[in-house]
Amino acid sequence: MIAAIAVVALAIFPFAFPDPFYQQIVVTALMYGALGAAWNLVGGFLGRVSFGHAVFLGVGGYATLLLLRHANVTPWIGIPAGGIVAAAIALVVGRPTLRLTGHYFAMATIAVLAVAHVLMVNWSFAGGATGIEAPIADSFRLLLFRSRVPYYWIAFALAVATFAATLALVRAKPGYYWRAINGDEAAARALGVPAERYKMLAFVLSAALTGIWGGFYAIYVGFIDPDSAFSLTLSIQIVLVAILGGVGTIVGPWLGAALLIPLAEGMRVAMGGSGKGFDLLLYGVAIVLVSLFLPRGLITLRWRRAAA
Amino acid sequence: MPLLEVAKLSKRFGGLVANRNVSFSVDEGDIVAIIGPNGAGKSTLFNCIAGHDAPTSGSVRLRDAEIAGRAPEAIAALGLARTWQIPRSFGAMSVLDNVAVGALLHHRDPTRAKDESRRVLEAVGLRDRAMARAGELNVAGQKRLELARALATSPALLLLDEVAGGLNPTETIALVEILRAIHARGVTLVIVEHVLEVVMRLAHRVLVLDFGQVIAAKAPAEVVRDPAVIEAYLGRRP
Numbered sequence: 001m002i003a004a005i006a007v008v009a010l011a012i013f014p015f016a017f018p019d020p021f022y023q024q025i026v027v028t029a030l031m032y033g034a035l036g037a038a039w040n041l042v043g044g045f046l047g048r049v050s051f052g053h054a055v056f057l058g059v060g061g062y063a064t065l066l067l068l069r070h071a072n073v074t075p076w077i078g079i080p081a082g083g084i085v086a087a088a089i090a091l092v093v094g095r096p097t098l099r100l101t102g103h104y105f106a107m108a109t110i111a112v113l114a115v116a117h118v119l120m121v122n123w124s125f126a127g128g129a130t131g132i133e134a135p136i137a138d139s140f141r142l143l144l145f146r147s148r149v150p151y152y153w154i155a156f157a158l159a160v161a162t163f164a165a166t167l168a169l170v171r172a173k174p175g176y177y178w179r180a181i182n183g184d185e186a187a188a189r190a191l192g193v194p195a196e197r198y199k200m201l202a203f204v205l206s207a208a209l210t211g212i213w214g215g216f217y218a219i220y221v222g223f224i225d226p227d228s229a230f231s232l233t234l235s236i237q238i239v240l241v242a243i244l245g246g247v248g249t250i251v252g253p254w255l256g257a258a259l260l261i262p263l264a265e266g267m268r269v270a271m272g273g274s275g276k277g278f279d280l281l282l283y284g285v286a287i288v289l290v291s292l293f294l295p296r297g298l299i300t301l302r303w304r305r306a307a308a
Numbered sequence: 309m310p311l312l313e314v315a316k317l318s319k320r321f322g323g324l325v326a327n328r329n330v331s332f333s334v335d336e337g338d339i340v341a342i343i344g345p346n347g348a349g350k351s352t353l354f355n356c357i358a359g360h361d362a363p364t365s366g367s368v369r370l371r372d373a374e375i376a377g378r379a380p381e382a383i384a385a386l387g388l389a390r391t392w393q394i395p396r397s398f399g400a401m402s403v404l405d406n407v408a409v410g411a412l413l414h415h416r417d418p419t420r421a422k423d424e425s426r427r428v429l430e431a432v433g434l435r436d437r438a439m440a441r442a443g444e445l446n447v448a449g450q451k452r453l454e455l456a457r458a459l460a461t462s463p464a465l466l467l468l469d470e471v472a473g474g475l476n477p478t479e480t481i482a483l484v485e486i487l488r489a490i491h492a493r494g495v496t497l498v499i500v501e502h503v504l505e506v507v508m509r510l511a512h513r514v515l516v517l518d519f520g521q522v523i524a525a526k527a528p529a530e531v532v533r534d535p536a537v538i539e540a541y542l543g544r545r546p
Contacts, residue, residue: 171418172418173412173416173417173418175418176405176408176409176412176418176421177409177412179398179400179401179405180398180401180406180409182398182400183397183398183399183400183401184396184397184398186360186380186396187392187396187397187398188398188409189359189360189379189380189381189384190358190360190380190381190384190389190390190392190458191384191389191409191410191413191457191458191460191461192381192384192385192410192412192413192461193381193409194379194381195381248400
Protein backbone atom coordinates (compact mmCIF):
# COMPACT_ATOMS: atom_id res chain seq x y z
CA MET A 1 0.00 0.00 0.00
CA ILE A 2 2.65 2.50 1.12
CA ALA A 3 4.91 1.16 -1.60
CA ALA A 4 2.16 1.76 -4.20
CA ILE A 5 1.75 5.38 -3.07
CA ALA A 6 5.52 5.87 -3.22
CA VAL A 7 5.70 4.46 -6.75
CA VAL A 8 2.93 6.79 -7.97
CA ALA A 9 4.51 9.81 -6.24
CA LEU A 10 7.87 8.99 -7.81
CA ALA A 11 6.27 8.58 -11.22
CA ILE A 12 4.68 12.04 -11.06
CA PHE A 13 7.69 13.71 -9.46
CA PRO A 14 9.69 14.78 -12.56
CA PHE A 15 6.59 16.50 -13.95
CA ALA A 16 5.87 18.33 -10.70
CA PHE A 17 9.51 19.30 -10.14
CA PRO A 18 11.30 19.77 -13.45
CA ASP A 19 14.33 21.26 -11.67
CA PRO A 20 17.23 18.84 -12.32
CA PHE A 21 18.58 19.52 -8.84
CA TYR A 22 15.58 17.90 -7.17
CA GLN A 23 15.61 15.06 -9.65
CA GLN A 24 19.24 14.43 -8.91
CA ILE A 25 18.46 14.19 -5.20
CA VAL A 26 15.70 11.67 -5.86
CA VAL A 27 17.95 9.58 -8.10
CA THR A 28 20.61 9.52 -5.37
CA ALA A 29 18.01 8.62 -2.76
CA LEU A 30 16.64 5.81 -4.95
CA MET A 31 20.15 4.52 -5.46
CA TYR A 32 20.96 4.48 -1.77
CA GLY A 33 17.56 2.99 -0.97
CA ALA A 34 18.25 0.17 -3.42
CA LEU A 35 21.82 -0.32 -2.18
CA GLY A 36 20.50 -0.45 1.38
CA ALA A 37 17.80 -2.94 0.35
CA ALA A 38 20.38 -5.15 -1.37
CA TRP A 39 22.76 -4.92 1.60
CA ASN A 40 19.84 -5.74 3.88
CA LEU A 41 19.55 -9.28 2.46
CA VAL A 42 22.93 -10.05 4.02
CA GLY A 43 23.19 -7.44 6.77
CA GLY A 44 19.58 -7.54 7.92
CA PHE A 45 17.89 -10.82 7.15
CA LEU A 46 20.97 -13.03 7.32
CA GLY A 47 22.47 -10.90 10.09
CA ARG A 48 25.99 -10.70 8.67
CA VAL A 49 26.97 -7.02 8.71
CA SER A 50 29.10 -6.27 5.66
CA PHE A 51 31.23 -3.15 5.41
CA GLY A 52 32.55 -4.26 2.05
CA HIS A 53 29.57 -3.70 -0.20
CA ALA A 54 31.36 -0.81 -1.95
CA VAL A 55 33.48 -3.55 -3.54
CA PHE A 56 30.46 -4.87 -5.40
CA LEU A 57 29.36 -1.38 -6.36
CA GLY A 58 32.85 -0.58 -7.63
CA VAL A 59 33.22 -3.85 -9.49
CA GLY A 60 29.87 -3.33 -11.22
CA GLY A 61 30.81 0.24 -12.16
CA TYR A 62 34.26 -0.69 -13.41
CA ALA A 63 32.94 -3.64 -15.38
CA THR A 64 30.40 -1.44 -17.12
CA LEU A 65 32.83 1.36 -18.00
CA LEU A 66 35.69 -0.98 -18.97
CA LEU A 67 33.41 -2.89 -21.33
CA LEU A 68 32.19 0.39 -22.79
CA ARG A 69 35.64 1.98 -23.23
CA HIS A 70 37.73 -0.98 -24.26
CA ALA A 71 35.24 -3.21 -26.05
CA ASN A 72 32.53 -0.73 -27.00
CA VAL A 73 29.96 -2.92 -25.26
CA THR A 74 26.72 -1.09 -24.54
CA PRO A 75 25.84 -0.58 -20.86
CA TRP A 76 22.58 -2.37 -21.66
CA ILE A 77 24.81 -5.44 -21.51
CA GLY A 78 27.56 -3.91 -19.37
CA ILE A 79 25.36 -3.18 -16.37
CA PRO A 80 23.97 -6.74 -16.07
CA ALA A 81 27.49 -8.00 -16.73
CA GLY A 82 28.67 -5.85 -13.82
CA GLY A 83 26.08 -7.59 -11.64
CA ILE A 84 27.36 -10.99 -12.75
CA VAL A 85 31.00 -10.08 -12.08
CA ALA A 86 30.06 -8.77 -8.63
CA ALA A 87 28.17 -12.02 -7.95
CA ALA A 88 31.20 -14.06 -9.05
CA ILE A 89 33.45 -12.09 -6.70
CA ALA A 90 30.97 -12.63 -3.87
CA LEU A 91 31.10 -16.35 -4.59
CA VAL A 92 34.88 -16.35 -4.14
CA VAL A 93 35.01 -13.94 -1.20
CA GLY A 94 32.00 -15.51 0.53
CA ARG A 95 33.49 -18.97 0.86
CA PRO A 96 36.01 -18.08 3.59
CA THR A 97 34.25 -15.03 5.09
CA LEU A 98 30.72 -16.37 5.54
CA ARG A 99 31.97 -18.85 8.12
CA LEU A 100 32.62 -15.88 10.36
CA THR A 101 29.97 -14.13 12.40
CA GLY A 102 29.57 -10.81 14.16
CA HIS A 103 32.58 -8.53 14.41
CA TYR A 104 34.82 -10.99 12.63
CA PHE A 105 32.71 -11.03 9.50
CA ALA A 106 32.54 -7.22 9.55
CA MET A 107 36.33 -6.99 9.87
CA ALA A 108 36.86 -9.49 7.06
CA THR A 109 34.66 -7.43 4.72
CA ILE A 110 36.64 -4.28 5.54
CA ALA A 111 39.80 -6.19 4.69
CA VAL A 112 38.33 -7.31 1.36
CA LEU A 113 37.49 -3.69 0.58
CA ALA A 114 41.04 -2.54 1.40
CA VAL A 115 42.54 -5.25 -0.80
CA ALA A 116 40.20 -4.38 -3.68
CA HIS A 117 41.14 -0.71 -3.39
CA VAL A 118 44.85 -1.43 -3.58
CA LEU A 119 44.35 -3.76 -6.54
CA MET A 120 42.35 -1.15 -8.48
CA VAL A 121 44.86 1.63 -7.78
CA ASN A 122 47.60 -0.54 -9.28
CA TRP A 123 45.66 -1.86 -12.26
CA SER A 124 46.74 0.46 -15.06
CA PHE A 125 44.43 -1.08 -17.69
CA ALA A 126 41.54 0.19 -15.55
CA GLY A 127 43.07 3.65 -15.23
CA GLY A 128 44.92 3.03 -11.97
CA ALA A 129 44.41 5.73 -9.33
CA THR A 130 42.90 8.20 -11.81
CA GLY A 131 40.05 5.88 -12.70
CA ILE A 132 38.08 5.70 -15.90
CA GLU A 133 35.60 8.01 -17.62
CA ALA A 134 32.57 7.37 -19.75
CA PRO A 135 32.70 8.99 -23.17
CA ILE A 136 30.63 12.11 -23.76
CA ALA A 137 27.72 11.17 -25.98
CA ASP A 138 24.00 11.43 -26.37
CA SER A 139 22.99 7.95 -27.34
CA PHE A 140 20.21 5.63 -26.29
CA ARG A 141 22.34 2.66 -27.25
CA LEU A 142 25.18 3.78 -24.97
CA LEU A 143 22.79 4.90 -22.20
CA LEU A 144 24.56 8.27 -22.25
CA PHE A 145 22.41 11.38 -22.21
CA ARG A 146 23.04 15.11 -21.90
CA SER A 147 19.76 15.53 -20.05
CA ARG A 148 19.40 14.07 -16.55
CA VAL A 149 15.76 13.09 -17.10
CA PRO A 150 16.37 9.69 -18.74
CA TYR A 151 18.55 8.72 -15.77
CA TYR A 152 15.64 9.46 -13.49
CA TRP A 153 13.50 6.92 -15.32
CA ILE A 154 16.26 4.32 -15.37
CA ALA A 155 16.78 4.73 -11.63
CA PHE A 156 13.04 4.58 -11.09
CA ALA A 157 12.66 1.34 -13.05
CA LEU A 158 15.70 -0.23 -11.41
CA ALA A 159 14.44 0.77 -7.96
CA VAL A 160 11.03 -0.81 -8.58
CA ALA A 161 12.75 -3.97 -9.81
CA THR A 162 15.07 -4.03 -6.80
CA PHE A 163 12.17 -3.59 -4.41
CA ALA A 164 10.17 -6.34 -6.10
CA ALA A 165 13.14 -8.70 -6.12
CA THR A 166 13.95 -8.25 -2.42
CA LEU A 167 10.27 -8.54 -1.50
CA ALA A 168 9.84 -11.77 -3.46
CA LEU A 169 13.02 -13.28 -1.99
CA VAL A 170 12.20 -12.44 1.60
CA ARG A 171 8.62 -13.69 1.35
CA ALA A 172 9.76 -16.97 -0.17
CA LYS A 173 11.70 -19.88 1.30
CA PRO A 174 15.09 -18.06 1.29
CA GLY A 175 13.73 -15.29 3.51
CA TYR A 176 12.59 -17.77 6.14
CA TYR A 177 15.86 -19.68 5.97
CA TRP A 178 17.95 -16.48 6.20
CA ARG A 179 16.10 -15.29 9.27
CA ALA A 180 16.42 -18.74 10.83
CA ILE A 181 20.20 -18.82 10.23
CA ASN A 182 20.39 -15.33 11.69
CA GLY A 183 18.47 -16.51 14.76
CA ASP A 184 20.51 -19.67 15.43
CA GLU A 185 22.56 -21.36 12.76
CA ALA A 186 22.93 -24.76 14.46
CA ALA A 187 19.21 -24.94 15.26
CA ALA A 188 18.37 -23.99 11.68
CA ARG A 189 20.60 -26.75 10.31
CA ALA A 190 18.94 -29.26 12.62
CA LEU A 191 15.65 -28.35 10.91
CA GLY A 192 17.12 -29.17 7.53
CA VAL A 193 18.32 -25.71 6.50
CA PRO A 194 21.44 -26.05 4.29
CA ALA A 195 23.04 -23.04 5.96
CA GLU A 196 26.16 -22.79 3.80
CA ARG A 197 24.15 -22.71 0.58
CA TYR A 198 21.63 -20.18 1.80
CA LYS A 199 24.25 -17.84 3.27
CA MET A 200 26.03 -17.89 -0.07
CA LEU A 201 22.75 -17.29 -1.89
CA ALA A 202 22.09 -14.14 0.16
CA PHE A 203 25.61 -12.85 -0.36
CA VAL A 204 25.68 -13.52 -4.10
CA LEU A 205 22.23 -12.04 -4.78
CA SER A 206 23.02 -9.00 -2.65
CA ALA A 207 26.30 -8.52 -4.53
CA ALA A 208 24.59 -8.92 -7.91
CA LEU A 209 22.02 -6.23 -7.12
CA THR A 210 24.73 -3.94 -5.76
CA GLY A 211 26.86 -4.55 -8.86
CA ILE A 212 23.98 -3.63 -11.16
CA TRP A 213 23.53 -0.37 -9.27
CA GLY A 214 27.29 0.14 -9.51
CA GLY A 215 26.95 0.00 -13.28
CA PHE A 216 24.17 2.55 -13.18
CA TYR A 217 26.20 4.76 -10.82
CA ALA A 218 29.22 4.77 -13.14
CA ILE A 219 27.14 5.67 -16.20
CA TYR A 220 25.16 8.27 -14.27
CA VAL A 221 28.20 10.00 -12.79
CA GLY A 222 30.18 9.33 -15.98
CA PHE A 223 33.30 8.51 -14.04
CA ILE A 224 34.66 6.00 -11.55
CA ASP A 225 37.91 5.82 -9.60
CA PRO A 226 39.20 3.63 -6.75
CA ASP A 227 38.82 6.34 -4.09
CA SER A 228 35.18 7.13 -4.80
CA ALA A 229 34.02 3.56 -5.56
CA PHE A 230 36.01 1.30 -3.23
CA SER A 231 35.52 3.54 -0.24
CA LEU A 232 34.73 2.63 3.32
CA THR A 233 32.66 5.81 3.64
CA LEU A 234 30.40 4.64 0.83
CA SER A 235 30.11 1.20 2.44
CA ILE A 236 29.18 2.78 5.75
CA GLN A 237 26.59 5.03 4.10
CA ILE A 238 24.90 1.95 2.66
CA VAL A 239 24.86 0.35 6.10
CA LEU A 240 23.59 3.55 7.73
CA VAL A 241 20.69 3.97 5.34
CA ALA A 242 19.54 0.44 6.16
CA ILE A 243 20.08 0.71 9.90
CA LEU A 244 18.42 4.11 10.21
CA GLY A 245 15.41 2.96 8.24
CA GLY A 246 15.04 -0.38 9.95
CA VAL A 247 17.37 -3.32 9.55
CA GLY A 248 15.83 -6.62 8.46
CA THR A 249 12.70 -4.96 7.05
CA ILE A 250 11.67 -4.63 3.43
CA VAL A 251 10.75 -0.94 3.50
CA GLY A 252 13.31 0.25 6.05
CA PRO A 253 16.29 1.01 3.79
CA TRP A 254 14.09 3.03 1.43
CA LEU A 255 12.78 5.07 4.35
CA GLY A 256 16.31 5.63 5.60
CA ALA A 257 17.45 6.84 2.19
CA ALA A 258 14.37 9.04 1.79
CA LEU A 259 15.30 10.86 4.99
CA LEU A 260 19.10 10.90 4.91
CA ILE A 261 19.90 11.69 1.29
CA PRO A 262 17.72 14.81 0.87
CA LEU A 263 18.97 16.03 4.26
CA ALA A 264 22.60 15.55 3.33
CA GLU A 265 22.27 16.92 -0.20
CA GLY A 266 20.18 19.87 0.89
CA MET A 267 22.68 20.69 3.59
CA ARG A 268 25.59 20.50 1.18
CA VAL A 269 23.91 23.03 -1.09
CA ALA A 270 22.64 25.29 1.68
CA MET A 271 26.09 25.51 3.19
CA GLY A 272 27.75 26.04 -0.17
CA GLY A 273 31.52 26.12 -0.19
CA SER A 274 31.72 27.49 3.34
CA GLY A 275 30.38 24.47 5.16
CA LYS A 276 32.60 21.70 4.00
CA GLY A 277 31.75 18.48 5.80
CA PHE A 278 28.54 19.89 7.20
CA ASP A 279 26.49 17.18 5.53
CA LEU A 280 28.52 14.60 7.40
CA LEU A 281 27.85 16.41 10.66
CA LEU A 282 24.15 16.19 9.88
CA TYR A 283 24.51 12.48 9.22
CA GLY A 284 25.98 12.15 12.67
CA VAL A 285 23.16 14.06 14.30
CA ALA A 286 20.50 12.06 12.45
CA ILE A 287 22.12 8.80 13.51
CA VAL A 288 22.34 9.84 17.14
CA LEU A 289 18.71 10.98 17.17
CA VAL A 290 17.36 7.85 15.53
CA SER A 291 19.39 5.48 17.68
CA LEU A 292 18.27 7.33 20.80
CA PHE A 293 14.58 7.53 20.05
CA LEU A 294 13.94 4.83 17.43
CA PRO A 295 16.55 2.17 18.11
CA ARG A 296 14.96 -0.21 15.62
CA GLY A 297 14.81 2.34 12.84
CA LEU A 298 12.39 4.78 11.27
CA ILE A 299 10.07 1.93 10.36
CA THR A 300 8.99 1.65 14.00
CA LEU A 301 7.38 5.12 13.83
CA ARG A 302 4.23 3.59 12.41
CA TRP A 303 3.95 0.91 15.08
CA ARG A 304 4.47 3.41 17.84
CA ARG A 305 1.66 5.57 16.60
CA ALA A 306 -0.59 2.55 16.29
CA ALA A 307 0.26 1.47 19.84
CA ALA A 308 -0.31 4.92 21.36
CA MET B 309 15.98 -53.64 10.35
CA PRO B 310 16.20 -51.18 13.25
CA LEU B 311 15.32 -47.54 12.57
CA LEU B 312 18.45 -46.31 14.33
CA GLU B 313 21.52 -48.35 15.01
CA VAL B 314 24.48 -46.93 16.90
CA ALA B 315 27.52 -49.21 16.92
CA LYS B 316 30.70 -48.75 18.97
CA LEU B 317 30.40 -44.99 18.88
CA SER B 318 33.20 -43.08 20.61
CA LYS B 319 33.73 -39.36 20.90
CA ARG B 320 36.86 -37.73 22.30
CA PHE B 321 37.44 -34.05 22.94
CA GLY B 322 41.22 -33.92 23.32
CA GLY B 323 41.95 -36.09 26.34
CA LEU B 324 38.33 -36.25 27.47
CA VAL B 325 36.34 -39.26 26.38
CA ALA B 326 32.68 -38.19 26.23
CA ASN B 327 31.35 -41.41 24.71
CA ARG B 328 33.10 -44.77 24.77
CA ASN B 329 31.94 -47.69 22.61
CA VAL B 330 28.27 -46.83 22.85
CA SER B 331 26.06 -49.35 21.04
CA PHE B 332 22.29 -49.56 20.97
CA SER B 333 19.48 -49.80 18.49
CA VAL B 334 16.01 -48.34 18.26
CA ASP B 335 13.18 -50.07 16.41
CA GLU B 336 10.36 -48.35 14.62
CA GLY B 337 7.69 -47.46 17.18
CA ASP B 338 10.05 -47.59 20.16
CA ILE B 339 10.32 -45.07 22.95
CA VAL B 340 13.85 -45.27 24.32
CA ALA B 341 15.02 -43.13 27.23
CA ILE B 342 18.66 -42.31 27.85
CA ILE B 343 19.45 -41.37 31.42
CA GLY B 344 22.62 -40.82 33.40
CA PRO B 345 24.26 -38.39 35.80
CA ASN B 346 25.39 -34.95 34.62
CA GLY B 347 28.39 -35.20 32.33
CA ALA B 348 27.67 -38.82 31.40
CA GLY B 349 27.78 -37.93 27.71
CA LYS B 350 24.07 -37.84 26.85
CA SER B 351 24.06 -34.57 24.95
CA THR B 352 27.30 -35.44 23.16
CA LEU B 353 25.69 -38.68 22.04
CA PHE B 354 22.74 -36.71 20.64
CA ASN B 355 25.08 -34.32 18.89
CA CYS B 356 26.96 -37.21 17.30
CA ILE B 357 23.76 -38.87 16.11
CA ALA B 358 22.19 -35.67 14.75
CA GLY B 359 25.37 -34.51 13.00
CA HIS B 360 26.38 -31.53 15.12
CA ASP B 361 29.51 -33.39 16.23
CA ALA B 362 31.38 -35.99 14.22
CA PRO B 363 32.02 -39.19 16.21
CA THR B 364 35.71 -40.05 16.63
CA SER B 365 34.92 -43.62 15.68
CA GLY B 366 31.99 -45.97 15.30
CA SER B 367 28.92 -45.94 13.12
CA VAL B 368 25.42 -44.48 13.19
CA ARG B 369 22.86 -45.91 10.79
CA LEU B 370 19.45 -44.44 10.10
CA ARG B 371 17.52 -47.23 8.33
CA ASP B 372 20.08 -48.25 5.68
CA ALA B 373 22.02 -44.99 5.52
CA GLU B 374 25.30 -44.42 7.35
CA ILE B 375 24.96 -40.95 8.87
CA ALA B 376 27.97 -40.65 11.17
CA GLY B 377 29.82 -37.45 10.30
CA ARG B 378 27.21 -36.16 7.87
CA ALA B 379 25.84 -32.63 8.03
CA PRO B 380 22.86 -32.01 10.34
CA GLU B 381 20.72 -30.70 7.47
CA ALA B 382 21.36 -33.89 5.47
CA ILE B 383 20.39 -36.01 8.46
CA ALA B 384 17.26 -33.93 9.03
CA ALA B 385 16.28 -34.53 5.41
CA LEU B 386 16.54 -38.30 6.05
CA GLY B 387 13.88 -38.05 8.73
CA LEU B 388 15.69 -37.41 12.00
CA ALA B 389 14.74 -34.37 14.07
CA ARG B 390 15.98 -33.16 17.44
CA THR B 391 15.18 -30.64 20.13
CA TRP B 392 17.69 -28.78 22.28
CA GLN B 393 18.17 -28.99 26.02
CA ILE B 394 18.32 -25.19 26.21
CA PRO B 395 15.62 -23.94 23.81
CA ARG B 396 17.13 -22.38 20.69
CA SER B 397 14.16 -20.71 19.06
CA PHE B 398 14.61 -17.96 16.46
CA GLY B 399 13.67 -15.25 18.95
CA ALA B 400 12.93 -12.43 16.52
CA MET B 401 10.57 -14.53 14.40
CA SER B 402 6.96 -15.31 15.20
CA VAL B 403 6.09 -18.70 16.70
CA LEU B 404 4.37 -19.63 13.45
CA ASP B 405 7.40 -18.65 11.32
CA ASN B 406 9.68 -20.67 13.61
CA VAL B 407 7.63 -23.78 12.92
CA ALA B 408 7.35 -22.91 9.23
CA VAL B 409 11.16 -23.12 8.94
CA GLY B 410 10.84 -26.78 9.88
CA ALA B 411 7.86 -27.35 7.59
CA LEU B 412 9.75 -25.83 4.64
CA LEU B 413 11.87 -28.98 4.57
CA HIS B 414 9.05 -30.65 2.65
CA HIS B 415 7.22 -27.64 1.23
CA ARG B 416 8.47 -25.11 -1.28
CA ASP B 417 5.76 -22.58 -0.68
CA PRO B 418 5.72 -20.72 2.67
CA THR B 419 1.91 -20.48 2.60
CA ARG B 420 1.63 -24.28 2.53
CA ALA B 421 4.33 -24.57 5.17
CA LYS B 422 2.38 -22.22 7.42
CA ASP B 423 -0.84 -24.19 7.00
CA GLU B 424 1.06 -27.30 8.03
CA SER B 425 2.65 -25.37 10.93
CA ARG B 426 -0.74 -24.33 12.30
CA ARG B 427 -1.76 -27.98 12.51
CA VAL B 428 1.46 -28.81 14.35
CA LEU B 429 0.99 -25.89 16.75
CA GLU B 430 -2.52 -27.16 17.45
CA ALA B 431 -1.07 -30.57 18.34
CA VAL B 432 1.37 -29.15 20.90
CA GLY B 433 -1.17 -26.68 22.31
CA LEU B 434 0.49 -23.48 21.06
CA ARG B 435 -2.09 -22.53 18.44
CA ASP B 436 -3.23 -19.37 20.22
CA ARG B 437 0.37 -18.12 20.51
CA ALA B 438 1.11 -18.50 16.79
CA MET B 439 1.59 -14.79 16.13
CA ALA B 440 3.63 -14.04 19.27
CA ARG B 441 7.34 -13.44 18.93
CA ALA B 442 9.13 -16.66 19.87
CA GLY B 443 11.35 -14.76 22.31
CA GLU B 444 8.28 -13.77 24.33
CA LEU B 445 7.26 -17.34 25.25
CA ASN B 446 7.88 -18.65 28.75
CA VAL B 447 9.96 -21.79 29.39
CA ALA B 448 7.03 -24.19 28.92
CA GLY B 449 6.10 -22.41 25.68
CA GLN B 450 9.69 -22.53 24.45
CA LYS B 451 9.85 -26.27 25.09
CA ARG B 452 6.65 -26.83 23.15
CA LEU B 453 7.93 -24.66 20.33
CA GLU B 454 11.09 -26.78 20.17
CA LEU B 455 8.84 -29.81 19.84
CA ALA B 456 6.61 -28.18 17.21
CA ARG B 457 9.54 -27.07 15.06
CA ALA B 458 11.06 -30.54 15.09
CA LEU B 459 7.69 -32.18 14.35
CA ALA B 460 7.11 -29.85 11.42
CA THR B 461 9.95 -31.58 9.56
CA SER B 462 7.74 -34.73 9.73
CA PRO B 463 10.47 -36.94 11.20
CA ALA B 464 10.45 -40.71 11.53
CA LEU B 465 12.72 -40.41 14.56
CA LEU B 466 12.64 -37.62 17.12
CA LEU B 467 15.47 -37.03 19.60
CA LEU B 468 14.26 -35.05 22.61
CA ASP B 469 16.92 -33.49 24.82
CA GLU B 470 15.34 -32.84 28.23
CA VAL B 471 12.01 -31.51 27.01
CA ALA B 472 10.61 -31.70 30.55
CA GLY B 473 13.48 -29.82 32.19
CA GLY B 474 12.31 -26.70 34.02
CA LEU B 475 8.61 -27.57 33.82
CA ASN B 476 6.28 -27.76 36.83
CA PRO B 477 4.38 -31.03 37.55
CA THR B 478 1.18 -29.96 35.75
CA GLU B 479 3.10 -28.88 32.66
CA THR B 480 5.08 -32.13 32.79
CA ILE B 481 1.94 -34.27 32.76
CA ALA B 482 0.51 -32.25 29.86
CA LEU B 483 3.78 -32.73 27.99
CA VAL B 484 3.73 -36.50 28.53
CA GLU B 485 0.25 -36.56 26.95
CA ILE B 486 1.51 -34.59 23.95
CA LEU B 487 4.46 -36.96 23.55
CA ARG B 488 2.09 -39.95 23.72
CA ALA B 489 -0.03 -38.44 20.96
CA ILE B 490 3.05 -37.83 18.82
CA HIS B 491 4.17 -41.42 19.35
CA ALA B 492 0.69 -42.68 18.51
CA ARG B 493 0.97 -40.95 15.13
CA GLY B 494 3.95 -43.17 14.32
CA VAL B 495 6.97 -41.15 15.43
CA THR B 496 9.71 -43.11 17.15
CA LEU B 497 11.12 -41.30 20.19
CA VAL B 498 14.53 -41.24 21.84
CA ILE B 499 14.49 -39.07 24.94
CA VAL B 500 17.27 -37.81 27.18
CA GLU B 501 15.58 -36.99 30.42
CA HIS B 502 16.35 -36.13 34.03
CA VAL B 503 12.70 -36.06 35.07
CA LEU B 504 12.16 -39.70 36.02
CA GLU B 505 8.40 -39.30 35.97
CA VAL B 506 8.54 -38.80 32.22
CA VAL B 507 10.91 -41.73 31.76
CA MET B 508 8.81 -44.11 33.84
CA ARG B 509 5.56 -43.14 32.13
CA LEU B 510 6.78 -43.22 28.57
CA ALA B 511 9.84 -45.33 27.95
CA HIS B 512 9.74 -48.89 26.70
CA ARG B 513 13.44 -49.26 27.37
CA VAL B 514 15.98 -47.26 29.35
CA LEU B 515 19.62 -46.87 28.49
CA VAL B 516 21.87 -45.74 31.34
CA LEU B 517 25.07 -43.87 30.53
CA ASP B 518 27.86 -43.25 33.00
CA PHE B 519 31.27 -41.80 32.15
CA GLY B 520 30.39 -42.11 28.48
CA GLN B 521 29.60 -45.83 28.63
CA VAL B 522 26.38 -47.78 28.56
CA ILE B 523 26.09 -49.44 32.00
CA ALA B 524 22.53 -50.76 31.68
CA ALA B 525 19.78 -51.19 29.09
CA LYS B 526 16.53 -52.49 30.57
CA ALA B 527 12.84 -51.87 31.11
CA PRO B 528 12.14 -48.78 33.29
CA ALA B 529 10.93 -50.78 36.30
CA GLU B 530 14.08 -52.90 36.33
CA VAL B 531 16.55 -50.13 35.74
CA VAL B 532 15.70 -48.33 39.00
CA ARG B 533 16.59 -51.50 40.95
CA ASP B 534 19.85 -52.11 39.09
CA PRO B 535 22.78 -51.89 41.55
CA ALA B 536 25.13 -50.46 38.91
CA VAL B 537 22.66 -47.68 38.14
CA ILE B 538 22.11 -46.87 41.79
CA GLU B 539 25.85 -46.73 42.28
CA ALA B 540 26.28 -44.38 39.32
CA TYR B 541 23.75 -41.96 40.73
CA LEU B 542 24.35 -42.24 44.48
CA GLY B 543 27.85 -43.70 44.82
CA ARG B 544 29.00 -46.97 46.33
CA ARG B 545 27.51 -48.16 49.62
CA PRO B 546 30.22 -47.82 52.29
